[in-house]
Amino acid sequence: MLQWSPSHTSENFWKQNATRLNQDNQQLLRQLTRILSTSTNPTVLAVACHDVGQYVKYNAKDGKRYLQMLGAKQRxxxxxxxxxxNVRYHALSSTQKYFAMT
Structure with missing residues (x-):
């Protein structure tokens, strides 16, 4: 279960690790997408939305394509x-990052 922790909010963590979500055929990104689709817990959903935003912020080129392909963008x-x-806030913030990154 996702919960807020220092790694979720650390810019340095995301700068160094965002592309790791692409490894192993996007295994971690697929897991994050599954969480977005199945969880009903507001904290879990807020953290997952936040993580998607950070992922695309530091991995815009491939990240946008993978998020679209997996259905995470739509969710x-x-x-x-x-x-x-809180879920609405992080979903909006994530969506803004998605469209701001080129």
Missing amino acids: VMELMTHEDA
Whole structure:
């Protein structure tokens, strides 16, 4: 289960590790997408949305394509209307990063 921890909020962590989500046929990214699709826990969803945003921020070229291919982009956009304000915030922030990165 995802929960807030220092690594989730560390810019240095994401700079160094974002591309690792692409390893092993995007295994970690697929797991994150699965969490977005199956979890109902607001904290888990907020952390997952945040992680997607950080991933695309530091891996824009390939990251956007993989998020689209796996359905994570669509799911994060759906979560912008979630009942929990924290989930909505992180979904919106993630979506903004997705569209801002080229």
